[in-house]
Amino acid sequence: MKGYSAWSLIREGLRHHLGWGRAWGSPEPRRRYEVVIVGAGGHGLATAYYLARNHGITDIAVLEKGWLGGGNTGRNTTIIRSNYLHDPSAAIYEKARQLYEDLSQELDFNIMFSPRGVMMLAQTEHEKRVWQRVAHANVLQGIDTRFIGPEEVKRRVPIINIDGPRYPVLGALWQPRGGTARHDAVAWGYARALDRMGVHIIENCEVTGIRTEGGKVVGVDTGKGPIDCGKLALVVAGHSSRLAEMAGFRLPMESVTLQAFVSEPVKPMLDVVVMANTVHGYISQSDKGELVIGGGTDGYVNYTQRGAFHHVEETVTALVETFPVIGRMRLMRQWGGIVDVTGDRSPILSKTPVENLYVNCGWGTGGFKAIPGSGWAMAELVATGEPGALAEPFALSRFREGRFIDESVAAGVAH
Amino acid sequence: MLRLTCPHCGVTAEETELHPGGEAHLVRAGPGASDEAFEAWLFARRNPMGVHFERWRHVHGCGKWFIAARHTVTLEVFGTYPAQTKAPPAELIARIRDKVPDWEGWPAGGALRGADGEGTEGGKA
Numbered sequence: 001m002k003g004y005s006a007w008s009l010i011r012e013g014l015r016h017h018l019g020w021g022r023a024w025g026s027p028e029p030r031r032r033y034e035v036v037i038v039g040a041g042g043h044g045l046a047t048a049y050y051l052a053r054n055h056g057i058t059d060i061a062v063l064e065k066g067w068l069g070g071g072n073t074g075r076n077t078t079i080i081r082s083n084y085l086h087d088p089s090a091a092i093y094e095k096a097r098q099l100y101e102d103l104s105q106e107l108d109f110n111i112m113f114s115p116r117g118v119m120m121l122a123q124t125e126h127e128k129r130v131w132q133r134v135a136h137a138n139v140l141q142g143i144d145t146r147f148i149g150p151e152e153v154k155r156r157v158p159i160i161n162i163d164g165p166r167y168p169v170l171g172a173l174w175q176p177r178g179g180t181a182r183h184d185a186v187a188w189g190y191a192r193a194l195d196r197m198g199v200h201i202i203e204n205c206e207v208t209g210i211r212t213e214g215g216k217v218v219g220v221d222t223g224k225g226p227i228d229c230g231k232l233a234l235v236v237a238g239h240s241s242r243l244a245e246m247a248g249f250r251l252p253m254e255s256v257t258l259q260a261f262v263s264e265p266v267k268p269m270l271d272v273v274v275m276a277n278t279v280h281g282y283i284s285q286s287d288k289g290e291l292v293i294g295g296g297t298d299g300y301v302n303y304t305q306r307g308a309f310h311h312v313e314e315t316v317t318a319l320v321e322t323f324p325v326i327g328r329m330r331l332m333r334q335w336g337g338i339v340d341v342t343g344d345r346s347p348i349l350s351k352t353p354v355e356n357l358y359v360n361c362g363w364g365t366g367g368f369k370a371i372p373g374s375g376w377a378m379a380e381l382v383a384t385g386e387p388g389a390l391a392e393p394f395a396l397s398r399f400r401e402g403r404f405i406d407e408s409v410a411a412g413v414a415h
Numbered sequence: 416m417l418r419l420t421c422p423h424c425g426v427t428a429e430e431t432e433l434h435p436g437g438e439a440h441l442v443r444a445g446p447g448a449s450d451e452a453f454e455a456w457l458f459a460r461r462n463p464m465g466v467h468f469e470r471w472r473h474v475h476g477c478g479k480w481f482i483a484a485r486h487t488v489t490l491e492v493f494g495t496y497p498a499q500t501k502a503p504p505a506e507l508i509a510r511i512r513d514k515v516p517d518w519e520g521w522p523a524g525g526a527l528r529g530a531d532g533e534g535t536e537g538g539k540a
């Protein structure tokens with residue numbers, strides 16, 4: 001497989017692009033691997049990548065029931081930011097954001113990281129105080145954010161209506177190095193890098209059972225037969241409760257649907273990401289010109305990848321009120337993803353009651369931004385059997401000990 | 416859009432008139448329960464891909480709590496009943512069993528452990 005370069009682009013341009021090889025293969029599964037990872041979303045792939053890169057483990061299979069990146073990784077609105085309140089969250093999301101900065105170079109794959117700036121509007125007095133508090137916390141955490149006034153909001157986003165009748169804009173939390181990246185490319189880039197390192201990515205291979213012996217995991221049953229493993233990592237987002245059930249334990253989590261939409265493409269009109277949490281909507285403009293719009297989550301368990309219809313109306317109402325100019329645009333597509341929402345709305349990177357079995361889940365509505373940092377921390381946990389500083393606060397035991405990381409990261413907006 | 420019939424006032428309401436309240440029939444641990452049992456009651460959830468018993472409140476109507484039996488993949492609603500019960504009505508259980516032959520039945524998943532590894536009574540009435 002060839003590297004990508006300006007030269008290869010020119011050469012292939014002259015040859016009608018017939019010479020590009022497949023970016024990753026489709027190997028037959030071996031009988032046993034040192035590490036098996038279930039789920040080829042961003043988090044599973046990144047876990048495999050940093051296991052290989054940082055810990056020298058390449059005897060890995062990543063098993064995926066559908067196609068890689070076809071879960072929430074390929075369904076999200078791609079917002080990347082690290083302006084969280086609590087130190088453990090700020091640490092792992094900022095680690096991820098920093099890794100995103102040069103991930104294209106690292107993977108030799110253009111993930112289109114675009115640190116265009118993320119603006120989280122304050123539309124009530126309470127929200128204003130919350131964002132000011134976060135800005136202060138971020139100063140102490142070394143994360144570059146600040147609270148800006150309504151004039152600066154208007155200057156950066158000329159199409160915004162700052163004195164709306166219901167919720168005038170009172171300011172915003174501004175993270176200049178937040179932004180977006182191409183979600184599919186993140187999955188594809190990791191997959192290609194893994195393939196080059198000899199890691200097996202096995203698509204169309206659903207895990208249907210987990211085998212344990214004496215409290216230790218020994219393998220999985222799959223649609224392609226049984227596969228033994230030394231260690232097992234479950235990284236399946238909305239399906240985590242199902243996999244945990246196969247291993248005989250229960251998670252502090254429920255799966256709900258979160259929706260997103262894109263509009264028809266238009267001329268450039270918005271060059272930052274704007275999130276309006278009070279009215280429930282967030283918006284950015286893709287390179288193709290479409291407005292990428294995130295909506296609300298259902299409040300009940302839902303495995304349909306569709307989501308409730310009334311959220312469409314709520315989200316559109318909120319955005320038309322905030323950006324009156326988009327009032328006549330048409331929405332082209334709507335979809336949903338099954339997001340994994342935990343009891344304190346923070347993720348879980350943890351050992352489990354089963355020895356050598358680890359989980360990475362609970363990223364809920366906001367885990368795209370965390371992919372590289374999560375993979376980095378999860379690889380350390382799986383390789384050494386103990387969490388490093390990034391993962392340690394996110395252990396399952398926090399629910400018993402009351403050490404919640406109460407970010408409302410999965411509040412159904414805000415990502 | 417999900418439509419549920421409130422068993423108290425008889426109104427069939429769209430989901431915007433109601434508020435979801437999470438898994439039903441959780442039994443509070445204690446007094447004197449272990450931390451593990453308390454944690455399991457507070458946080459461990461069945462989160463099934465299939466039949467789910469869940470609490471709803473008719474917020475923009477009579478204001479009362481009730482329980483709905485619903486399928487989380489097909490979104491089919493099997494029935495609703497008042498929240499002041501310890502178990503679903505036998506007639507409803509029979510109806511669900513008819514419609515979902517591979518349903519694990521009621522009470523469900525009693526043998527599962529909480530995330531801590533301790534046994535819990537999760538899902539039992």
Ligand SMILES: Cc1cc2nc3c(=O)[nH]c(=O)nc-3n(C[C@H](O)[C@H](O)[C@H](O)COP(=O)(O)OP(=O)(O)OC[C@H]3O[C@@H](n4cnc5c(N)ncnc54)[C@H](O)[C@@H]3O)c2cc1C
Pocket residue numbers: 038039040041042043044063064065066067068069070071072073074075076077078079080205206207208235236237238239243258259260294335336337338339361363364365366367368369370415
């Ligand atoms: C509409 C929407 C908008 C979002 N917007 C944002 C955003 O702007 N910013 C942000 O940071 N986050 C956002 N998120 C959240 C983000 O998408 C997720 O947190 C993240 O993608 C989770 O990645 P993952 O790898 O854990 O899960 P996934 O990408 O869902 O991957 C899990 C994989 O596991 C596979 N799997 C499941 N069961 C099995 C099995 N039994 N055997 C084998 N494989 C299995 C699935 O097929 C899937 O491919 C959004 C989510 C949605 C749905």
Ligand SMILES: [Zn+2]
Pocket residue numbers: 421422423424425426473476477478479
């Ligand atoms: Zn009623």
